[in-house]
Amino acid sequence: MHLNQQQLLPLYEAMVLIRRAEERLSRLFGDGEVPGFLHLSIGQEAVPVGICAALQAMDTVASTHRGHGHALAKGVNLDGFFAEILGREEGLCRGRGGSIHVADLRVGMLGANGIVGGGLPIALGSALAHQVRRTGGVSVAFFGDGAMAEGVLHECLNLASLWKLPLIFACENNGWSEFSPLDRQFAAQLGALGNAFGIPAVQVDGSDVEAVCSEATRIVAVARRGDGPQILECKTFRWRGHYEGDPQKYRDAGDLADARSRDPLAVSGARLEAMGIPADRIRTLERAVEARIETAVASARLGREPDYAAAAADVYTQVAGGAHG
Amino acid sequence: MHLNQQQLLPLYEAMVLIRRAEERLSRLFGDGEVPGFLHLSIGQEAVPVGICAALQAMDTVASTHRGHGHALAKGVNLDGFFAEILGREEGLCRGRGGSIHVADLRVGMLGANGIVGGGLPIALGSALAHQVRRTGGVSVAFFGDGAMAEGVLHECLNLASLWKLPLIFACENNGWSEFSPLDRQFAAQLGALGNAFGIPAVQVDGSDVEAVCSEATRIVAVARRGDGPQILECKTFRWRGHYEGDPQKYRDAGDLADARSRDPLAVSGARLEAMGIPADRIRTLERAVEARIETAVASARLGREPDYAAAAADVYTQVAGGAHG
Amino acid sequence: MAETRYGMAINRALADAMQADSSVVLFGEDVAAPGGPFAVTRGLLAKFGPERVRDTPISEATIAGAAVGAAMGGLKPVVEIMFMDFMTLAMDALVNQAAKAHFMFGGQCSVPMVVRTPHGGGLNAGPQHSQCLEAWFAHVPGLKVVVPSNPADAYALLRAAIADPDPVVFVENKTLYSAKGELAEVPQPVAIGDARIAQNGSDVTIVTYGASVAAALKSAASFAADGISVEVIDLRSIQPWDERAVLESVAKTRRLIVAHEAVTAFGVGAEIAARISELAFGELAAPVLRVGADFMPIPFARKLERACLPGEADITAAVRRSLDWKPNTRITP
Amino acid sequence: MAETRYGMAINRALADAMQADSSVVLFGEDVAAPGGPFAVTRGLLAKFGPERVRDTPISEATIAGAAVGAAMGGLKPVVEIMFMDFMTLAMDALVNQAAKAHFMFGGQCSVPMVVRTPHGGGLNAGPQHSQCLEAWFAHVPGLKVVVPSNPADAYALLRAAIADPDPVVFVENKTLYSAKGELAEVPQPVAIGDARIAQNGSDVTIVTYGASVAAALKSAASFAADGISVEVIDLRSIQPWDERAVLESVAKTRRLIVAHEAVTAFGVGAEIAARISELAFGELAAPVLRVGADFMPIPFARKLERACLPGEADITAAVRRSLDWKPNTRITP
Ligand SMILES: Cc1ncc(C[n+]2csc(CCOP(=O)(O)OP(=O)(O)O)c2C)c(N)n1
Numbered sequence A, B: 001m002h003l004n005q006q007q008l009l010p011l012y013e014a015m016v017l018i019r020r021a022e023e024r025l026s027r028l029f030g031d032g033e034v035p036g037f038l039h040l041s042i043g044q045e046a047v048p049v050g051i052c053a054a055l056q057a058m059d060t061v062a063s064t065h066r067g068h069g070h071a072l073a074k075g076v077n078l079d080g081f082f083a084e085i086l087g088r089e090e091g092l093c094r095g096r097g098g099s100i101h102v103a104d105l106r107v108g109m110l111g112a113n114g115i116v117g118g119g120l121p122i123a124l125g126s127a128l129a130h131q132v133r134r135t136g137g138v139s140v141a142f143f144g145d146g147a148m149a150e151g152v153l154h155e156c157l158n159l160a161s162l163w164k165l166p167l168i169f170a171c172e173n174n175g176w177s178e179f180s181p182l183d184r185q186f187a188a189q190l191g192a193l194g195n196a197f198g199i200p201a202v203q204v205d206g207s208d209v210e211a212v213c214s215e216a217t218r219i220v221a222v223a224r225r226g227d228g229p230q231i232l233e234c235k236t237f238r239w240r241g242h243y244e245g246d247p248q249k250y251r252d253a254g255d256l257a258d259a260r261s262r263d264p265l266a267v268s269g270a271r272l273e274a275m276g277i278p279a280d281r282i283r284t285l286e287r288a289v290e291a292r293i294e295t296a297v298a299s300a301r302l303g304r305e306p307d308y309a310a311a312a313a314d315v316y317t318q319v320a321g322g323a324h325g
Numbered sequence C, D: 001m002a003e004t005r006y007g008m009a010i011n012r013a014l015a016d017a018m019q020a021d022s023s024v025v026l027f028g029e030d031v032a033a034p035g036g037p038f039a040v041t042r043g044l045l046a047k048f049g050p051e052r053v054r055d056t057p058i059s060e061a062t063i064a065g066a067a068v069g070a071a072m073g074g075l076k077p078v079v080e081i082m083f084m085d086f087m088t089l090a091m092d093a094l095v096n097q098a099a100k101a102h103f104m105f106g107g108q109c110s111v112p113m114v115v116r117t118p119h120g121g122g123l124n125a126g127p128q129h130s131q132c133l134e135a136w137f138a139h140v141p142g143l144k145v146v147v148p149s150n151p152a153d154a155y156a157l158l159r160a161a162i163a164d165p166d167p168v169v170f171v172e173n174k175t176l177y178s179a180k181g182e183l184a185e186v187p188q189p190v191a192i193g194d195a196r197i198a199q200n201g202s203d204v205t206i207v208t209y210g211a212s213v214a215a216a217l218k219s220a221a222s223f224a225a226d227g228i229s230v231e232v233i234d235l236r237s238i239q240p241w242d243e244r245a246v247l248e249s250v251a252k253t254r255r256l257i258v259a260h261e262a263v264t265a266f267g268v269g270a271e272i273a274a275r276i277s278e279l280a281f282g283e284l285a286a287p288v289l290r291v292g293a294d295f296m297p298i299p300f301a302r303k304l305e306r307a308c309l310p311g312e313a314d315i316t317a318a319v320r321r322s323l324d325w326k327p328n329t330r331i332t333p
């Protein structure tokens, strides 16, 4: 199924935002401006964008250690995003979480997660809240192919099926779990596994945002109308190392070339071109995205160091009284 | 497939041993002679007996909270068994474990287990030891239908498949997980689940020891020759409460009647009769079993109270030196 | 005032909280139709329906993790882990998610969830069904931990835990479920972090919580006969714990015993002893002494379990040691 | 003698142990082909082959549980949990199975397994990748816990852990992997439970372990300039810990600081402080003071993490407080 211009352009723009934001982060990391670890999703942009395009504002997503795409596609505040990753008080998490814990609850982004598989039961609980509170919302659990080995996936497939929860299991299958390839990590096909629990599963080309979006739209509607959990497995490619700085010695040139041969931006760019969108319109769009990013970076750089006393006082929700420690 | 007389008689005897031992335990429990909780497997005897008949002495089994059958079928010392459950120094575990932790490493019985699903990775590790040490042995993980919901099953199916371990997943599906029926506990069929991981699965009538034994014999041979893990799902029936003393209000009369209508002893008893074994031969066999049990009970009752100082000194393996605490 | 059992006080707290706030939901193994493994949730399914009271499969990791997501999504989940020993399967959700979300997301959200779980021995339930692991949770910034010792506190602390914006580990005690006590028509609230003077005294202080409170009170009563006045503080909350109440008592008695059922080594008592030994160093007339379970897995056999778990006699012995302590007593290495 | 990095000392210990004993096997996430997330297991796959050195899927519960079964089956598994924070997923196998099997089966078997895992902050890895959770394991009878602070101890303690019949949690420290130190051609053995006097002194004792040893030594050096003699004890083992060594030192100095990177509250230091405050009550010239991380999840941003984690300055301040302590100093409630 193909989208029309008005539909595809914003998705393209969202993918450009993720790509450029992460390229920018990569440079900032290289310059020592990003503390800690940094996991980039370059090459995988069509997955979060295609899925989040199928969501409404009230819908919720739980993310992974590779969560920038999910965050940006769900619409987190861009300034707060950069400020967080640079460790600033103005960050979404006031500098306490960093890249691996970016969250923006206002837009239903329940947080990146440092624990592989950690987002699955959180998303399930969020789906339960949608169901019990009759919000009409759905919840999405993003997880990688490596996460499929964690027992919590099994528990969540089972419980989501038993309780017919409005939950989308969104697998980003990029073929790698850190430095190990999928076939040495997981013996099952996710689809067959889901089917065993009575959960419908589809596979899509995760480099084609239109394909992702149209499947996501379909299954989100199914989940939303109360017909239970759904699985969407997106075949995608990790272009960069597991983390920035990873020399990727374990990866051969062919695998990397394969990865780069399916560029979600190129796939959708070609479609836009075929629709007759002039190249300079695209370029203008890209420039605008880049400008937003530079503004966000500049503002993050000007941000304050996080306030230690405020952090120390915020281990528990601040209500009257109560010292801890 | 049917067994001949010489084959079936010892299996029948082993089932009688479990039945009578547990009936005896039930009475001892009623009399206050058994401390703690007691989970009986009456009605399920054909499963451990059929499977353990397919095993060799070096093969290992990891068991569950409902482990008397596994223990007795694998050949644990009967005196030590009763002494343990009565909390005596002469017990298999010197009175430190009780019913739920009965173990006899000498016969490859790696222990009953108080943690639902807890035996699965232990059995997997044991299978790994068989594989690495080239013992030629196989390992069996017994688990209930309720345990299927634990994430560790998923992890073990995956890892056993990836590593082609000589591991038998032996599910005792008695339809109940404590006070909750299977259909409210688990949304998948175990066979389909196993197949998703590339693990062959068969279902058998767990009340027919011949059926269990012949399927077990076949798949144990497959696992033993290095062709990887196998699943055996045994449909069986829990006759008694989840634990002794359970009033079973959650269970309707029909379900209980169904359970009792498939008595493994009756099924095999009828076969023995059809083979022309005289009833008094069976009765003699049963009397002998009962006598062994009475001897074991008598000796357990005469047993010593466990030695506290010895226990306190045995938290770690006793080697020279080293105080703890 | 009416006499109520500890388990029933919890039941009433759950019912009252669910009545008062439709966002309170319960889930756990056998808590709905069967009414709970210890009958604590009996009747709640009938009262509040299958949407709010749910049986789960045996999936502890997901029970706890789902509570986190549900709490972030506007519910107030109260989940049950059937024995505290099984918290081992739920640690990630509690420690890495529930405890940290509020802080690590910069205060954007709270995680108002309660995990109810029973600890403790005394039932010959063996090494995997008898542990007291509350010290683990007290060591995790972001979690609160409470351990009520009687029906009134169980009611009030559970209401406080459910009302609390942060994740609370609510530790029950298996042997207390049938214990009776007064519970008022309109129960008094109790704030998490406030200890209770269970018995006033002036010669020595016993700080304790959970099932050990009863043993401490018995010990105190036995000393009263000898004219020795023992103060018993029921801590009620472990994280945060009421340092001020303990210091005030020690300022008076100058002698402190910390008693609990958990294994002594690296247990809750270590923190209390360390802290009071520091803060009241110049005031103490004897070292702070600890009473807890011996250093071993809780054994099965009656005699072994009894010997392993601390009781009135152990507390009494510690009180004696404290009272008899002479300045020149030195235990050499 | 040759200078070696901490990570390489561990690598050599693994290689030597595997060479010496064919029942030693390794498995964990990315430990085989990739050579370990911190390159600690590099080369071992090539040396010992895919049967004995295995990559696992991301399945911490099963990694730990399989180690139990493998150990009961005659192997000596050394498994890796990539960050100590992920031990939350492996608790059941460690606490309910590994720790208890020897005792609960009446001594029928031992469980000779080692779980290697790195703890600690300093890398801005955030709240879920920086925790020091060793106090949990020290509280569990049946587990041993060691935390080496330098290459020689890392080598010797890992050999001791692998040779040990019981389950050992072998805690490494991420920031120490690249730390250099001497490692002899034929390294000296170290027994689990034996502390090391890292620095002799007579005025005050600092008991510490892991990465905090270096901070303590720096602090001690800074005091030397003022003529104050600080003794530094590197505990090396946490369970069991060397009570005698600490008591001997305190008999001399009469002042004790316990320092570690873990959160202070309910941490390892609580047990040591409680125990020494009890045993040496009459001998102490000042209260036992503790230094540890502040009570919060380890924050991400550089400034926050630095402020939260204890360092030389915090140790120095504690030593000063101890030295300056006056008998009438009383912190009132
Ligand atoms: C519980 C847990 N185990 C291990 C890790 C270390 N780790 C971080 S990412 C990762 C690989 C995840 O692979 P996948 O799920 O495919 O996600 P991808 O990195 O490919 O996006 C691992 C093992 C972790 N963070 N959490």
Ligand SMILES: Cc1ncc(C[n+]2csc(CCOP(=O)(O)OP(=O)(O)O)c2C)c(N)n1
Pocket: B064, B065, B066, B114, B115, B116, B117, B143, B144, B145, B146, B147, B148, B172, B174, B176, B177, B178, B238, B242, C029, C058, C060, C082, C086, C089
């Ligand atoms: C991890 C864990 N969760 C919960 C329990 C409590 N429990 C004991 S047996 C049981 C039901 C097990 O059902 P199943 O696996 O079908 O075995 P069955 O009792 O039918 O033999 C439960 C929930 C436990 N022992 N361990």
Ligand SMILES: [Mg+2]
Pocket: A144, A145, A146, A172, A173, A174, A175, A176, A177, A178
């Ligand atoms: Mg991947």
Ligand SMILES: [Mg+2]
Pocket: B144, B145, B146, B172, B173, B174, B175, B176, B177, B178
């Ligand atoms: Mg069952």
